[in-house]
Amino acid sequence: QKEVEQNSGPLSVPEGAIASLNCTYSDRGSQSFFWYRQYSGKSPELIMSIYSNGDKEDGRFTAQLNKASQYVSLLIRDSQPSDSATYLCAVAVLAGGFKTIFGAGTRLFVKA
Amino acid sequence: DVKVTQSSRYLVKRTGEKVFLECVQDMDHENMFWYRQDPGLGLRLIYFSYDVKMKEKGDIPEGYSVSREKKERFSLILESASTNQTSMYLCASRGQGTDTQYFGPGTRLTVL
Numbered sequence: 524q525k526e527v528e529q530n531s532g533p534l535s536v537p538e539g540a541i542a543s544l545n546c547t548y549s550d551r552g553s554q555s556f557f558w559y560r561q562y563s564g565k566s567p568e569l570i571m572s573i574y575s576n577g578d579k580e581d582g583r584f585t586a587q588l589n590k591a592s593q594y595v596s597l598l599i600r601d602s603q604p605s606d607s608a609t610y611l612c613a614v615a616v617l618a619g620g621f622k623t624i625f626g627a628g629t630r631l632f633v634k635a
Numbered sequence: 636d637v638k639v640t641q642s643s644r645y646l647v648k649r650t651g652e653k654v655f656l657e658c659v660q661d662m663d664h665e666n667m668f669w670y671r672q673d674p675g676l677g678l679r680l681i682y683f684s685y686d687v688k689m690k691e692k693g694d695i696p697e698g699y700s701v702s703r704e705k706k707e708r709f710s711l712i713l714e715s716a717s718t719n720q721t722s723m724y725l726c727a728s729r730g731q732g733t734d735t736q737y738f739g740p741g742t743r744l745t746v747l
Binding site for chain 1: 670675676677678679680683693725734735736738739740741
């Protein structure tokens with residue numbers, strides 16, 4: 524079992540819709556949770572971090588964390604074509620040091 | 636503005652060659668990381684360093700070594716390049732006590 528699992532997609536949504544991206548993780552000792560966005564040919568950039576159960580909102584983005592279910596999600600409201608990218612879920616664990624484990628990513632296409 | 640730079644965007648090497656990938660950050664970060672990114676596998680940690688001259692193995696260190704002689708520079712070395720090391724290599728840095736990793740632009744290495 525992979526430590527951080529994501530549906531590879533592609534996930535296709537129309538412009539203006541809500542895009543929902545999901546991630547599960549296996550280590551119950553995970554401390555911090557992140558969503559990175561990676562445009563084609565570019566490097567990942569952090570867009571959201573979340574540390575406690577519940578929702579965290581930042582503009583059109585909402586991260587949701589449920590530690591009991593070991594589940595993290597990212598909602599993108601009013602999706603725009605510029606949101607088309609691969610979204611990487613990442614989880615930080617303490618394993619002889621602070622270590623971040625990345626999922627393989629979900630490709631999102633927002634159709635104009 | 637934070638900056639992580641990598642010595643080459645594209646590199647083509649032959650099997651058996653020794654390959655050096657350089658990464659420099661200007662943020663005075665203690666922690667630096669080398670990942671490789673392959674389709675369907677996501678980002679996998681090769682090595683990381685939390686201080687000058689310190690290094691720790693990541694998940695896939697075989698065939699690689701690293702060097703960190705100065706705080707701002709972290710080098711990845713492929714002792715004898717093989718075709719299965721063809722990949723995108725990403726360097727990242729992170730400040731002590733923070734969660735955000737900043738990535739360099741990546742080096743796409745092809746081993747023929």
